[in-house]
Amino acid sequence: MAASSGKSVLFVCLGNICRSPIAEAVFRKMVTDNGDTNNWRIDSAATSTYEIGNPPDYRGQACMRKHGVPMRHVARQWLIDSGAVSDWNTGSSPDTRALACLRKQSIETDHRARKVTKEDFLSFDYILCMDESNLRDLNKKANSVKNCKAKIELLGKYDPQEQLIIQDPYYGSEEDFEKVYEQCLRCCKAFLESHS
Numbered sequence: 001m002a003a004s005s006g007k008s009v010l011f012v013c014l015g016n017i018c019r020s021p022i023a024e025a026v027f028r029k030m031v032t033d034n035g036d037t038n039n040w041r042i043d044s045a046a047t048s049t050y051e052i053g054n055p056p057d058y059r060g061q062a063c064m065r066k067h068g069v070p071m072r073h074v075a076r077q078w079l080i081d082s083g084a085v086s087d088w089n090t091g092s093s094p095d096t097r098a099l100a101c102l103r104k105q106s107i108e109t110d111h112r113a114r115k116v117t118k119e120d121f122l123s124f125d126y127i128l129c130m131d132e133s134n135l136r137d138l139n140k141k142a143n144s145v146k147n148c149k150a151k152i153e154l155l156g157k158y159d160p161q162e163q164l165i166i167q168d169p170y171y172g173s174e175e176d177f178e179k180v181y182e183q184c185l186r187c188c189k190a191f192l193e194s195h196s
């Protein structure tokens with residue numbers, strides 16, 4: 001079978017903590033399940049600086065865990081990796097309040113939100129975003145980049161059910177994250193099939 005050339009896709013939304021990390025995780029799992037990992041560079045980014053440095057939203061992480069979709073590799077369990085300068089509590093378990101805080105964060109990924117850069121427009125084949133506002137922001141930024149390589153599109157363009165817009169679930173419920181997941185699943189599958 002001829003080796004297909006390397007391809008690259010950047011998923012983008014407003015904050016890079018809700019929709020685009022879900023799309024990235026869903027697409028990465030599909031590519032991995034296809035044994036195609038080496039042919040794809042996959043990443044996600046934000047059009048805003050709202051959440052730079054923050055992990056994906058815990059509601060999205062919970063949704064991914066429910067569907068068995070890994071969100072990149074699991075970050076280290078800090079309490080197990082930490083150490084003490086005294087022997088006061090040698091052999092004791094971590095403080096329950098600290099464990100409760102970690103569970104609440106349920107940070108199981110090392111992805112941290114980042115803003116889309118000019119370099120992204122030169123290095124990615126596709127930049128797939130979620131709504132008209134993302135598209136406007138991306139096209140505006142692309143206009144200031146010479147030799148823009150990326151094809152900038154709505155991810156929803158690939159939806160067999162023709163739901164063009166993937167709504168921002170930030171102020172939404174668990175159901176809204178579930179809808180984002182279902183839309184990303186349909187769109188990523190169709191996008192991969194049309195670009196394999």
Ligand SMILES: N#Cc1ccccc1-c1cc(NCCCN2CCCCC2)c2ccccc2n1
Pocket residue numbers: 014015016017018050051168170171
């Ligand atoms: N904006 C809007 C908006 C409008 C409709 C629906 C959702 C949102 C919304 C709001 C967010 N953060 C709260 C406001 C942030 N601050 C806005 C003013 C500048 C300083 C930052 C989000 C954060 C991460 C991902 C998606 C988000 N989406």
